[in-house]
Every structure is written in C-alpha cells, then in structure tokens.
Amino acid sequence: MGKQMTEMLKGTLEGIVLAILSARSAYGYEITVRLREMGFTDIAEGTVYALLVRFELRGLVDVEKVPSEKGPPRKVYSLNEQGQAYLEEFWRTWSFLTERLEQLHKGGG
Amino acid sequence: MGKQMTEMLKGTLEGIVLAILSARSAYGYEITVRLREMGFTDIAEGTVYALLVRFELRGLVDVEKVPSEKGPPRKVYSLNEQGQAYLEEFWRTWSFLTERLEQLHKGGG
DNA sequence: ACCGGTACTTAGTACCACAGAATAGCGGGA
DNA sequence: TCCCGCTATTCTGTGGTACTAAGTACCGGT
Numbered sequence: 001m002g003k004q005m006t007e008m009l010k011g012t013l014e015g016i017v018l019a020i021l022s023a024r025s026a027y028g029y030e031i032t033v034r035l036r037e038m039g040f041t042d043i044a045e046g047t048v049y050a051l052l053v054r055f056e057l058r059g060l061v062d063v064e065k066v067p068s069e070k071g072p073p074r075k076v077y078s079l080n081e082q083g084q085a086y087l088e089e090f091w092r093t094w095s096f097l098t099e100r101l102e103q104l105h106k107g108g109g
Numbered sequence: 110m111g112k113q114m115t116e117m118l119k120g121t122l123e124g125i126v127l128a129i130l131s132a133r134s135a136y137g138y139e140i141t142v143r144l145r146e147m148g149f150t151d152i153a154e155g156t157v158y159a160l161l162v163r164f165e166l167r168g169l170v171d172v173e174k175v176p177s178e179k180g181p182p183r184k185v186y187s188l189n190e191q192g193q194a195y196l197e198e199f200w201r202t203w204s205f206l207t208e209r210l211e212q213l214h215k216g217g218g
Numbered sequence: 219a220c221c222g223g224t225a226c227t228t229a230g231t232a233c234c235a236c237a238g239a240a241t242a243g244c245g246g247g248a
Numbered sequence: 249t250c251c252c253g254c255t256a257t258t259c260t261g262t263g264g265t266a267c268t269a270a271g272t273a274c275c276g277g278t
Contacts, residue, residue, distance in 0.1 A: 004202045007120025007234070010265045011113060012206060019213040029225050038209055047266050049226060054265090071224035071274045091214060093113045097121060098207060100147055104128040105200060116265070119234050138256050153236050158257060160234090180243050180255035 001042045013043070015090040017051055018079065021061065022087055025078035028052055052077055060086050110151045122152070124199040126160055127188065130170065131196055134187035137161055161186055169195050 020031055032048045052075070055061045060083035064076045079087065129140055141157045161184070164170045169192035173185045188196065 002198075002202070003233085004120060004123075004199055005205075006232095006266060007123070008202060008206055010119040010234075011116025012210070013266075014113075014116070016210065016213060019210075023216070027225080039205070040209075042267095044267055044269095045225090046227080046268080046270095050228090050266080053227090068225070069275080072226065072272085073274090074225070089111075090113055093111065093117060094210065096114075096148070097117055100149075101121070101125065101128075101203065104125060107132070112264085115235060115263095119265075122235075136256080151236095153238095154256090155237080155258080156235050159259095162258090163234095177256070178244080181241085181257065182243090183256070 001040075005042075009043070012094070013047070014051060015087065015094060016040075017048065018055075018060070018083060018087040018090060021077055021079045022084065025076050027066070027074040027076045029074070055083065058086075110149075114151075118152070121203070122156070123160060124196065124203060125149075126157065127164075127169070127192060127196040127199060130186055130188045131193065134185050136175070136183040136185045138183070164192065167195075 016035070017031060020026060020034060026034070028049050029045075031052075032043065032045050035043050035048070052061070055077065056063055060080065061077045062080050064078070066074045066076050068074050125144070126140060129135060129143060135143070137158050138154075140161075141152065141154050144152050144157070161170070164186065165172055169189065170186045171189050173187070175183045175185050177183050
C-alpha cells in the first residue's frame with residue numbers, strides 16, 4: 001500500500017483484529033484472509049500472527065488448539081472479557097481521533 | 110493519554126500537523142500549543158519538532174527563520190506543493206481506514 | 219515423489235512517538 | 249545582580265509496531 005498506511009496501521013490494526021474477533025472467534029490464517037477481503041491486501045501474514053501472540057501475552061484472548069483437515073493445527077482465538085474492555089477503550093480512542101481529524105478535514109485543513 | 114493513543118498517533122500525527130500547516134504557516138511551538146488546544150494534551154514537544162525536521166528533509170515544507178520578541182528565532186514552516194499533494198494522499202489513506210473501521214464498529218464488531 | 223495450499227513461527231530492519239535533558243533568548247521579581 | 253519562568257528549538261536513548269524474508273509443518277492431488 002504505502003508507507004502512510006503502514007504507519008497508520010500501527011495502533012489501528014490491533015483494533016481491527018480485536019473487532020474481527022469480537023464478532024466471532026477465528027484463527028490467524030482466517031484473519032489474514034478476511035483482512036485481504038476487506039481490502040488490506042498488503043498486510044503481511046507474519047504481522048497478524050505476531051499481533052495474536054501479543055494479545056495472548058496480554059491476556060486479551062483465550063486460545064484453543066483445533067486440528068485442521070488441511071494442515072497443521074489451528075490456534076483459534078476468542079476475545080475474553082478483558083479483551084472486550086480493551087476493544088471498547090480502542091473505540092473511544094479512535095473516536096477521539098476521528099473527531100479531531102474530521103474537523104481538520106472540513107475546516108479547510 | 111495512553112498507549113493506544115500513542116500508537117495510533119504514529120502516522121496520523123503527521124497528517125494532523127500537515128493539515129494545520131495547510132490552513133496557514135506556523136512554527137513548532139505554535140503547533141504544539143494548537144495541538145494542546147485541540148485536546149492532544151500529552152503530545153511531547155520534542156515529537157512535533159522531530160516531525161517538522163522530517164517534513165523538511167522530505168521537501169514537504171518551506172522554512173523561514175523569523176526573529177521572535179520573546180526568545181530564540183522561530184522556524185516558520187509552510188506547506189509547499191509537494192506537501193499539499195502528500196496531505197491529499199494522507200486523506201485518501203485515512204478515508205480508506207475510517208470506512209473499514211466504521212463498518213467493523215457498526216457491524217457488531 | 220513432488221507441488222501447491224493451509225497454518226504457524228522467527229530473526230532482523232525501519233520507523234515513529236515519548237521521556238528527559240540541554241541549549242538559547244528575553245522579561246520580571248527578590 | 250541573580251534567578252526564575254516563559255518562549256523556542258535540539259538531541260539522545262527507549263519501547264512498540266509493521267514489514268521483509270525465510271523457515272517449519274501438514275495434507276491432498278497429480
């Protein structure tokens with residue numbers, strides 16, 4: 001995509017993936033596919049996996065290993081209570097930012 | 110503010126400051142004050158100055174040194190043509206992201 | 219036996235915001 | 249006079265995040 005998108009994703013990709021998990025549980029590969037379908041064609045697979053590991057370390061998700069018919073076992077992540085709270089905080093932060101940026105965009109910025 | 114905001118500002122603060130400069134020329138200290146007025150109370154001064162140096166190195170701004178009545182000389186930055194184009198690209202990237210996030214937020218995410 | 223698709227892992231790189239301190243000029247109060 | 253506070257900029261080091269690139273592992277079809 002470009003450097004701008006790369007930098008903007010720092011901090012927002014986290015929220016995007018949390019939101020995806022909030023809708024329903026998912027495993028890493030599935031999430032990367034979903035992101036590509038959403039239009040994030042250039043998000044590296046490794047990035048998503050690293051993100052999920054961080055979620056696990058911070059206790060935002062529960063993990064369950066599920067055998068797959070088509071390859072190595074999947075690690076299915078589901079948002080727990082703490083993760084849900086963190087996601088809500090994300091939306092608040094995001095809203096704060098969008099309000100300011102909308103003002104700038106409209107205001108001849 | 111918090112870690113979430115810090116990470117989200119990576120990539121967006123750049124656009125925010127460019128938008129401010131797009132409205133009218135300004136110097137570093139003035140921009141930090143304006144940001145605080147906007148509600149970004151915790152943005153470090155050093156961050157803004159570093160950002161402005163990057164703009165200069167990338168040729169997005171023109172710089173003029175202006176003596177101040179109240180301290181050392183100011184470095185007044187103004188957005189040039191290249192900077193304006195970069196800002197427009199920023200808005201496109203930002204819009205792409207907000208559309209996706211709005212969908213996630215509404216869609217039970 | 220090989221290859222392509224599925225699924226996860228890891229090492230190293232680049233970039234950005236932050237903390238904190240240093241530098242510099244001016245005005246006002248003790 | 250000396251120090252403090254406000255204005256204004258610069259610099260060093262740190263942590264966190266996405267990317268590149270490669271590797272590991274398992275399965276099915278040819």
